[in-house]
Amino acid sequence: MTHGVAYDLSHLLGGIILVLSFALLSQRRLDAVITLYAAQAIVLAVAASWQGWSQGVTGLYVTAAVTLAAKGVAIPSALRRIAHRLNLRRSIEPALGVFPTMVLGVAFVALAVLVVLPTTAQSQAVTREDLALALSVVLLGLLMMMTRRSALTQVIGFLSLENGLILAAISIAGLPLLVELAVAFLVLLAAIVFGVFFFRIRDRFDSLDLGHLDTVGRTHL
Amino acid sequence: MLTLAQSLLPGVVEQALPIGLPGRPMLLALDGVATVFLLILFTLGTAAAVTACATPPQATARALPCFIGAMSLALLAADGFTLLLGFEAMSLASFVLVLTHPSEDTARAAKLYLGVALLAGACLVGAMALLGALPGGLDLRFAAIRAHPPEGLRAAAILALVLVGGGAKAGLVPLHVWLPPAHAAAPGHVSALMSGAMTKVALYVMLRLLLDLCGPAQPLWWGVPLIVAGAASAVLGGVRANLEPDLKSTLACSTIEHVGFIAIGLGLALCARAADLSSLAALALGGALLHAMAHGGFKGLLFLVAGAVQHETGTKLFSGLGGLIHRMPVTTAAALVGAASLAALPLTAGFAGEWTLFQAALGAPRIGGLWFQTLICVVVALMALAAGLAAAASVRLIGIAFLGRPRMPRTAAAYEVGRFARAGMIGLAAVILVLGLVPGAFLSLAAPALRALASADAPVRDFGLTVAPQAASPGYAAPAIALLLAVIAAAAFWLIRRHTAQGHRTGPAWDGGFGAAPVWLPFGDPLTQSSAASFAQPLRRILATTLLGVQEDVDMPREADPRPARITVTQYDPAERLLFAPVGRAREWLSDRADRLQFLTIRRSLMVMVTVLILFLAAIALAEQL
Incomplete structure (x- = not known):
């Protein structure tokens, strides 16, 4: 019975994370994008603590706490501050329309399921389904990075991709905590570097639209 | 031996x-x-x-x-x-x-x-x-x-x-x-x-x-x-x-x-x-x-x-x-x-x-x-x-x-x-x-x-003196042939020495019908003797025209033009033309293509990576289905 509940609940949480990824993909307003990212991180923290309880691994509670503190609270508030200081309140223009993006996203999820389910036929059921969900989240994060023009939303795409990695990490029983911590630390470093870059790009071009960077590259040809 | x-x-x-x-x-x-x-x-x-x-x-x-x-x-x-x-x-x-x-x-x-x-x-x-x-x-x-x-x-x-x-x-x-x-x-x-x-x-x-x-x-x-x-x-x-x-x-x-x-x-x-x-x-x-x-x-x-x-x-x-x-x-x-x-x-x-x-x-x-x-x-x-x-x-x-x-x-x-x-x-x-x-x-x-x-x-036969392809055949006995030839040559030399007049003189080197070098050209006019290219001409025309794609271009001056006529010969090695040149062109084309990747926009390079990843995953999925 416990196993059944663990199975259902972990899938539910993974499913919520995936739905939030789709929401991120379709959302145009920056404020809402940051809120959705924070919500995804909070659900991820809940999923991590649920896995910690059902697998009986104390380390996963640490992961949950770190996720909640860093990605649920600290990074979103930092992003909000950046957006405020750079005066990025207006809506953002995706490079690709919402409908084609959604179609591509659904195709990516289908591909992830097609890849993961047959290749992991021998392993535990929980791990299989969760791995498919995690790979979908990673692919949707990549898609978000591809379809957005603004550097800030590209970074949120990257951070959401990293949420997918953590989701994969927590659902595999017995993965050392060190791996998750290393990934989290890497993302923190990347966030700092991105933050610095935002201000440099903004100072130089009065905009975070990366199209300006590309024209610079062309003039150096 | x-x-x-x-x-x-x-x-x-x-x-x-x-x-x-x-x-x-x-x-x-x-x-x-x-x-x-x-x-x-x-x-x-x-x-x-x-x-x-x-x-x-x-x-x-x-x-x-x-x-x-x-x-x-x-x-x-x-x-x-x-x-x-x-x-x-x-x-x-x-x-x-x-x-x-x-x-x-x-x-x-x-x-x-x-x-x-x-x-x-x-x-x-x-x-x-x-x-x-x-x-x-x-x-x-x-x-x-x-x-x-x-x-x-x-x-x-x-x-x-x-x-x-x-x-x-x-x-x-x-x-x-x-x-x-x-x-x-x-x-x-x-x-x-x-x-x-x-x-x-x-x-x-x-x-x-x-x-x-x-x-x-x-x-x-x-x-x-x-x-x-x-x-x-x-x-x-x-x-x-x-x-x-x-x-x-x-x-x-x-x-x-x-x-x-x-x-x-x-x-x-x-x-x-x-x-x-x-x-x-x-x-x-x-x-x-x-x-x-x-x-x-x-x-x-x-x-x-x-x-x-x-x-x-x-x-x-x-x-x-x-x-x-x-x-x-x-x-x-x-x-x-x-x-x-x-x-x-x-x-x-x-x-x-x-x-x-x-x-x-x-x-x-x-x-x-x-x-x-x-x-x-x-x-x-x-x-x-x-x-x-x-x-x-x-x-x-x-x-x-x-x-x-x-x-x-x-x-x-x-x-x-x-x-x-x-x-x-x-x-x-x-x-x-x-x-x-x-x-x-x-x-x-x-x-x-x-x-x-x-x-x-x-x-090999006879203590390594004869190369014999088959045991029964005579083979190639180089030392014996050399000995025979040496005896004949010595006899011929002796006969010639015996029946010729004493003393000798040096004549001009054979130079294609021309006589000794004129005095104003102390080394002789090089163009009056056949050159390496002219020596090769018959073979070049017989064998190399198709094999090496030889082309002879004659530049003949018009009347009253004092400049010399010139013949220019161009030849290509078939391997160079049919193998090395196309491979070289393919390499140029590929490096040109690879060079373009360097100047892709940020979103495009992301797209390239994601496309490769998606193709890789699709290949895995396809392999699993089969």
């Missing part, structure tokens, strides 16, 4: 070196095959080293011992790693040596050479990996590979890789394009080593990998690619040797020809062994080894001569040479000895090797059915054509460069080379004279190799 050779040669004892791959020490062994090639290498190496004493020390001089050492390592290797290490070190050292006199032409030749050497190395690494993929994991020891010879598709892949890898380094058509420029760019003694020894090491690698390691149980068609490539090399090299404008390229093209001859011998040995004709296999292999020895000697000698000529006259172009027989008698004598062998005149080293190879080819129709017999007929005809072309090339070489009148003032004032260079040439000339007179003795040196690879004795 045979027993002496046997007692001199040690048995196959593997010697492990304290270095090598982790847990796999490098192995050395000296067997019959390696002995023959080491003999060539050390004879040539000694001559080249003595000659190198005469040249001023250059920055690249240290590469010469490395070159010889690397070749020895490749020949002594008893495992794949050591063999490849020696082979690659040999390529690298010779690349450095080609760059001894840096210039734009030299750099281009060296780059082309390095590219082909890399291709050869890559192919041989692949072949070695396939050979070493044994049931018990990767094992590169020759002994282990011999115990499990490859079969089927794997063996065919090995054959293809060895043909490309070894053939590129040996200079077999169509991968011979690097050879003439690289040999022309290197100093004389280096070219001698490259042509005489390095191409032989490449042939040794082919021999070791195909005849030895792949075992005797291979199908009959295995030798056919070698025979075809060899015949093509022999003819193309022979034709080009008659058309090249300089001394060293001529010799290099003739190297392509003789490498082709040796490859034919190896191919015939492979075929004969597959048909269980062990004595024919021994004859073909013996011919190949004998011709390798002979070619190593006389081509090395001729390259030393070319180096001496270039050193003293400052040019290697035929258009600047001529009349050197008066100024450089020792060099000319050495050139005559080498050129006689090159032309395969009887009683010379080249004749012994080619005769044995021809005997093997003429006996080869026994091997297979109608198709094979037709192939052999064509190959024998092409071999005869190539031998004739070689004779024409050597006549052109001697006639234009050493006879006639000098074509440049500096050539007219040339001096004989120093004593070191003379010693190198005289030593090699002596070796090949002996080889020409007693070829059977040298052939019995190859007896252990023949017993190991063809499981038959060397085709």
Whole structure:
């Protein structure tokens, strides 16, 4: 019975994370994008603590706490501050329309399921389904990075991709905590570097639209 | 002689070196095959080293011992790693040596050479990996590979890789394009080593990998690619040797020809062994080894001569040479000895090797059915054509460069080379004279190799004095023929001396119907004697028009225009036009495409990565569904 509940609940949480990824993909307003990212991180923290309880691994509670503190609270508030200081309140223009993006996203999820389910036929059921969900989240994060023009939303795409990695990490029983911590630390470093870059790009071009960077590259040809 | 050779040669004892791959020490062994090639290498190496004493020390001089050492390592290797290490070190050292006199032409030749050497190395690494993929994991020891010879598709892949890898380094058509420029760019003694020894090491690698390691149980068609490539090399090299404008390229093209001859011998040995004709296999292999020895000697000698000529006259172009027989008698004598062998005149080293190879080819129709017999007929005809072309090339070489009148003032004032260079040439000339007179003795040196690879004795009789293809046939008894000819020549000389008037006078050199040089042209007008290009014209028009795409453009001035008429001849090597040029264009196109990736926008480069990832995942999903 416990196993059944663990199975259902972990899938539910993974499913919520995936739905939030789709929401991120379709959302145009920056404020809402940051809120959705924070919500995804909070659900991820809940999923991590649920896995910690059902697998009986104390380390996963640490992961949950770190996720909640860093990605649920600290990074979103930092992003909000950046957006405020750079005066990025207006809506953002995706490079690709919402409908084609959604179609591509659904195709990516289908591909992830097609890849993961047959290749992991021998392993535990929980791990299989969760791995498919995690790979979908990673692919949707990549898609978000591809379809957005603004550097800030590209970074949120990257951070959401990293949420997918953590989701994969927590659902595999017995993965050392060190791996998750290393990934989290890497993302923190990347966030700092991105933050610095935002201000440099903004100072130089009065905009975070990366199209300006590309024209610079062309003039150096 | 045979027993002496046997007692001199040690048995196959593997010697492990304290270095090598982790847990796999490098192995050395000296067997019959390696002995023959080491003999060539050390004879040539000694001559080249003595000659190198005469040249001023250059920055690249240290590469010469490395070159010889690397070749020895490749020949002594008893495992794949050591063999490849020696082979690659040999390529690298010779690349450095080609760059001894840096210039734009030299750099281009060296780059082309390095590219082909890399291709050869890559192919041989692949072949070695396939050979070493044994049931018990990767094992590169020759002994282990011999115990499990490859079969089927794997063996065919090995054959293809060895043909490309070894053939590129040996200079077999169509991968011979690097050879003439690289040999022309290197100093004389280096070219001698490259042509005489390095191409032989490449042939040794082919021999070791195909005849030895792949075992005797291979199908009959295995030798056919070698025979075809060899015949093509022999003819193309022979034709080009008659058309090249300089001394060293001529010799290099003739190297392509003789490498082709040796490859034919190896191919015939492979075929004969597959048909269980062990004595024919021994004859073909013996011919190949004998011709390798002979070619190593006389081509090395001729390259030393070319180096001496270039050193003293400052040019290697035929258009600047001529009349050197008066100024450089020792060099000319050495050139005559080498050129006689090159032309395969009887009683010379080249004749012994080619005769044995021809005997093997003429006996080869026994091997297979109608198709094979037709192939052999064509190959024998092409071999005869190539031998004739070689004779024409050597006549052109001697006639234009050493006879006639000098074509440049500096050539007219040339001096004989120093004593070191003379010693190198005289030593090699002596070796090949002996080889020409007693070829059977040298052939019995190859007896252990023949017993190991063809499981038959060397085709030698009468204590190594006669080369005998079959036990019943008379064979080629060079010492007896030499004795007979010497007696006849002495008698003729004595008769002529007895019946002629005393005293002599010197007439003008034959110069195409013109008399002695007029007084206002102290060196004679060079244009009144036939040039290298005009000497080659008949052959060029008959053979090279289609083969080499020769075009002759005549620029005839109009009436009352005092400028001279000019004829411009352009020619292309077919391999260069049909193989190297398209590959070069493909490389340009690819690098152009790859260059564009560098300037993609950030989102585009992300897209490229994601697309690749998606394709990868889709491939996995597809593989799972199937």
